[in-house]
Amino acid sequence: MADDEPSVEQRLLTEERMAAIRSHVMALPERQRTAVLMHKYQGMDYRQIGDVLKLSESATKSLLFRAYQTLREKLKDFV
């Protein structure tokens, strides 16, 4: 087996980490979750997100900031 292949333990840890990230993102309030998914995984900026969610720029920034603050607390162990 090549050395650069992840071991079973590493794969399990990675999977656990992914599952935790996913569960914490999905546990966000609906609008925060939508905003994070659009920002982080759809590559949309906050202006585009504001258009989709019918929010002002400042409200969108605030929504995203609160979402990332929540995730920072939840993902503290993974940082």
Added chain:
Amino acid sequence: MGTNKTICTGMESKLADLLLDPKAVPAKVHAHVAECEHCRTELAELKAAMAVLDEWKAPEPSPYFMTRMNAKMREERETAQGSWLARKINQLRAGFVYGPASHARPLAAMALTVMLLVGGGTYLGVTDWNHTAQPQPQNAAVVHDLQLLDNNSQILDQLEAMSSSNNQDGD
């Protein structure tokens, strides 16, 4: 600037700007964050949390999904290149299924008209297309007998007239 538990008062929106759109943030905010440990730490932790999120990627669709998707697209393309009638039928079907309800109004009017015609026709007995001339009802036996009697009486009258004329000639 006063401080709360983690960040300085009024810095929340500025940190949001730093996190989401750092180019639009004035230099004095950058300077404050560089000097203030609380704000710097907060920003660093938020950036770290965002970096952690990068690890989670949406799963790729399975090959089976792509096969089905490609087959569906091919089918749609072939339908689109089909006969004129097929295209028209598909357009009508799509318009009926996905279009606004107003598209159905002419159809509903036609259906209502046909229903009224069929219903009214049935009521008036017009729809009996296999209608054949009904045979004239046979004369009733009584009428037949009366006609015979009438004929007989005429014959008798004629005979009586003949016999009476013979008698007069004989006299």
